[in-house]
Amino acid sequence: MDVTLLEATQNPEELICRAARNDYMEAFNPELSFEETMETVEGDTIEEKKATLIGHLLRHGHYGPFEHAQATFAVKGCSRTCMAQITRHRHVSFDVRSMRYVSFDDVDPDDVANGELVVFPPSVTDPDWVGRKNKAGSVDEETVEQREEIFADAVQQSVQAYQDLLDLDMPPEDARFVLPLGTEVNIVFSMNIRMLMHVADMRAAADAQWEVRGMTEDVLDLAAEWAPITFEYYNENMRNRKNRLAP
Ligand SMILES: Cc1cc2nc3c(=O)[nH]c(=O)nc-3n(C[C@H](O)[C@H](O)[C@H](O)COP(=O)(O)OP(=O)(O)OC[C@H]3O[C@@H](n4cnc5c(N)ncnc54)[C@H](O)[C@@H]3O)c2cc1C
Incomplete structure (x- = not known):
């Protein structure tokens, strides 16, 4: 099975921070630069400020801002069993190779x-x-x-x-x-970061089946490159926690 990142929101963590500052900053204005938006957040550099705010949001269960950043993944060659498991997640959008229009006659x-x-x-x-x-x-x-x-x-x-x-x-x-x-199938799916963490809670867990777990681990690796602060926090502090049913 191959998992690739097909498309994703650019600067996802800047977007998460801007959305959260909208909630907490009286003088929030979309015209402000990102540096101005983050001015009062603790940290010496903009990266530190992002880490402070994202850590604060995740620690307090404020997951709404994580819904704005979305990624699309392409999976090649997973079984239809694995497909049945991943497509149970109702806030993920899917395209699945058709077996009505594509036949394996060759x-x-x-x-x-x-x-x-x-x-x-x-x-x-x-x-x-x-x-x-x-x-x-x-x-x-x-x-x-x-x-x-x-x-x-x-x-x-x-x-x-x-x-x-x-x-x-x-x-x-x-x-x-x-x-x-x-039988192998190819899937394209899109989800936001909040949902990605939920899917990882369910499908990268020890009780998930090996194939969907492998797929989810690959998705998490790609997500860690795309939104590094968020997924470093997730991997270190949130994975394998109890009461993981619905973030
Ligand atoms: C190890 C494992 C074994 C499983 N075994 C089975 C099995 O034997 N049989 C089976 O049928 N399924 C099985 N499942 C699937 C499981 O029951 C869920 O359907 C699946 O994991 C989707 O996750 P979710 O329920 O969190 O919903 P998602 O669709 O991922 O939604 C995310 C969250 O949104 C909320 N939500 C979404 N829709 C609703 C709604 N209609 N009402 C209220 N809240 C909602 C819930 O908080 C939910 O947790 C298994 C899953 C795992 C991980």
């Missing part, structure tokens, strides 16, 4: 057995992988070989059946019903 079913088109969970090949509801911890090599054979056969047959149905002129929107939940 994929060789033999390549599917080697990991093309369908995501192979790590528990297929890793004997030490521990997931939720595992009855045992590690398994032996023979068990892993059996898992791999069954999994590869099943997804290969499923894609073969899909292509046979397309050859019989079945519409892609109906033929897709035989494809596995692991």
Whole structure:
């Protein structure tokens, strides 16, 4: 899976600070320079002032200003299972590659057995992988070989059946019903920083599934480059906190 930042609000933390100063500064005026807007905020440099104000907002749960800065991410090759999890978040905007208009008629079913088109969970090949509801911890090599054979056969047959149905002129929107939940999909999604922190609370947590957790970790890494003060604070002080249901 690849996650990239497609587009994002420029100077997101300046925008957050301006919005917050609007709330607290009697003489706030959008014509003021950013330096003038931040004049009475504690700190020797403008970066320190931003860190003071953003830290204050996050510490006090004043999350409204974080809704003004938005980022758009492109995800290539996550499973439809992962898609079902991330699309539960109602304040995120999504575009998902259509399986009504895009058909996988040129994929060789033999390549599917080697990991093309369908995501192979790590528990297929890793004997030490521990997931939720595992009855045992590690398994032996023979068990892993059996898992791999069954999994590869099943997804290969499923894609073969899909292509046979397309050859019989079945519409892609109906033929897709035989494809596995692991079938890859590309997604573009946009969210503001407040929502990004909420999604990270839910999906980068230890109880989230490995794939959506990996996706969210990648989103967080990109977010940390885009809005460094906010996500440094989030990573150091807010992640893994209790009572994380709704910031
Ligand atoms: C580990 C894990 C396991 C899960 N297992 C299941 C499962 O087995 N079955 C299942 O169906 N789902 C499952 N979910 C999905 C979960 O129940 C939520 O639907 C999903 O995480 C979306 O998050 P959210 O409810 O915070 O809403 P979001 O859509 O992300 O909204 C953010 C916040 O806005 C507020 N909000 C949004 N809409 C409303 C509303 N209509 N009314 C009131 N407040 C609202 C809430 O405060 C909410 O927390 C699971 C999620 C996780 C992380």
